[in-house]
Amino acid sequence: MRRSVFLGCGSYLPDKILTNDDLAKDLDTSDEWISKRTGIRQRHIAAEGQFTSDLGVEASKVAIANAGITLDEIDLIVLATVTPDNTFPSTATHIQSKLGVKRGAAFDVQAACSGFIYALNSVDNMIRLGQANKALLVGAETFSRIVDWEDRSTCVLFGDGAGAVVLGAEDNIGSNEDRGVLSTHIHSDGDYYKLLWTNGGPSTNGQAGYIEMDGADVFKHAVLRMAETVQESLAENDLDISDIDWLVPHQANIRIMDSVAKKLSIDKSKVVVTVDQHANTSAATIPMALADAQSRQCFSSGDLISLTAMGGGFTWGSALIRW
Ligand code: UT7
Numbered sequence: 566m567r568r569s570v571f572l573g574c575g576s577y578l579p580d581k582i583l584t585n586d587d588l589a590k591d592l593d594t595s596d597e598w599i600s601k602r603t604g605i606r607q608r609h610i611a612a613e614g615q616f617t618s619d620l621g622v623e624a625s626k627v628a629i630a631n632a633g634i635t636l637d638e639i640d641l642i643v644l645a646t647v648t649p650d651n652t653f654p655s656t657a658t659h660i661q662s663k664l665g666v667k668r669g670a671a672f673d674v675q676a677a678c679s680g681f682i683y684a685l686n687s688v689d690n691m692i693r694l695g696q697a698n699k700a701l702l703v704g705a706e707t708f709s710r711i712v713d714w715e716d717r718s719t720c721v722l723f724g725d726g727a728g729a730v731v732l733g734a735e736d737n738i739g740s741n742e743d744r745g746v747l748s749t750h751i752h753s754d755g756d757y758y759k760l761l762w763t764n765g766g767p768s769t770n771g772q773a774g775y776i777e778m779d780g781a782d783v784f785k786h787a788v789l790r791m792a793e794t795v796q797e798s799l800a801e802n803d804l805d806i807s808d809i810d811w812l813v814p815h816q817a818n819i820r821i822m823d824s825v826a827k828k829l830s831i832d833k834s835k836v837v838v839t840v841d842q843h844a845n846t847s848a849a850t851i852p853m854a855l856a857d858a859q860s861r862q863c864f865s866s867g868d869l870i871s872l873t874a875m876g877g878g879f880t881w882g883s884a885l886i887r888w
Contacts, residue, residue: 566739569692569746571886572634572699573731575627576856577620578609578843585721594717600841604819608724608844610709616650618659620727620849621705625664627856632731634699639731640669641697643688645680645704645848647877648711649673652767660703669697677761678815678876679751680704680848681728685872685884686749692734703729704848711763713775722817723776724844728852741802744866744887748801750794751882757786761877787821787875792828794883795873802885806830808869811858815874816840816850825873837863847876864888 584607585596599605611620621644629636642664644657657671676683681704691697705727712720737743761783765774791814799805812831814822816839826836837858839850846853851872858864868888875881 566737567693567695567734568737568739568743569689569732570735570744571730571888572733573628573630573632574729574852574856574859575624575631576726576728576853577623577627578726579611579615579620581610581612582607583610588721592717592720594721599721602820603722604838604840605722605844606841609726611707611725617646617648617705617707618650618656618663620707620725621656621660621703621729622663624705624727624729624852625660625701625703628701628729628731634731636664636666637668638699639666639701641688641691641700642666642669642671643674643684643700643702645674645676645684646706647675647677647680647847648707676876676880677878678817678845678847678850679874679878679880679882680876681851682749682872682874682882682884683751683880685746686751686882688732689746689749692732698734700732701729702732702852703727704850704852706847706849708845708847711773711776716775718780719776719778722845724846726843726846726849726853728849728856730852730855741804742887747885747887748798749882749884750797750801751880752790752794753878753880755878757879760879784818784821786879787817788824788828790875790879790881791815791825791873794881795829795871798871798883798885804869804885809835809871810868811835811837811864811870813837813851813854813858813870813872815876816854817845
């Protein structure tokens with residue numbers, strides 16, 4: 566059976582750091598409120614002229630080096646983002662060109678904070694079908710460009726950053742003990758379209774718009790859906806909560822992650838947490854957390870890693886990976 570395996574991970578954060586105290590200088594907020602309610606301590610902000618593709622390229626270079634492959638081996642580039650450089654062409658093609666990849670296909674996937682799981686679903690299926698052999702999967706965002714910096718209920722929550730992984734094809738028996746992506750699961754419910762969205766777009770008013778969110782409702786659904794889809798992925802693979810070595814949830818709010826872990830009876834020590842360092846970077850949080858955990862040598866060969874995310878749409882999903 567052909568399966569997708571993780572060959573390398575990388576991440577990149579822009580140099581500029583904006584702490585909670587920095588925000589409190591111009592906004593009616595405080596480090597105490599932000600860190601207590603969200604776990605966020607700081608976020609990184611892209612420099613003027615530094616685009617989503619630039620962040621994606623830097624993370625990709627690390628992932629490619631980590632995977633030990635050459636650029637000409639890459640035959641697929643998929644970028645998860647809701648903050649593209651331009652409305653079109655896809656920012657993935659910009660990354661392709663900036664990296665110097667000369668073949669294969671490149672496209673963007675748009676599923677907000679669930680973007681990495683959606684993109685992983687596409688890449689995994691393409692690899693399984695033999696349509697790709699070595700894929701670069703990137704999550705990159707410049708959310709600082711779409712937050713309303715005067716709206717304290719949203720602007721404190723987001724940041725800029727990128728994560729990338731290289732996936733390759735491997736033949737194995739296909740049991741839940743074999744390494745690679747065991748399964749991916751994606752869902753959406755468009756009835757919640759306006760609970761987490763930007764109040765603009767190319768087709769509506771010709772502008773990117775700013776983020777608006779019903780925080781409490783998003784919180785409630787995030788906990789419910791993320792936990793539910795982790796269970797779904799375990800059932801699909803005849804595995805149990807106790808089999809999970811690491812939970813890598815979308816990094817939006819530490820309270821959401823704690824609640825998901827509690828709902829699933831997963832010990833907090835098994836949850837990879839990076840939200841304190843960079844806030845919510847939407848589609849980039851999961852690959853950044855994977856890169857962070859890998860660089861700290863948390864993962865061992867054979868570990869079962871559960872990924873889960875929820876975001877605008879609403880969209881949500883999960884993946885189970887044997888490392
Ligand atoms: O990936 C999906 C993306 N989004 C999310 O995951 C976000 C999900 N939601 C959340 O994380 C939480 O709902 C928030 C962090 C957004 C809000 O936390 P909360 O505990 O639900 O607070 P709240 O919205 O109930 O607000 C409590 C109070 C309000 O004041 P009053 O009405 O009680 O006087 C807010 O006006 O906190 C106030 N508030 C703030 N105060 C200081 C809201 N934002 C701030 C702020 N600083 N930045």
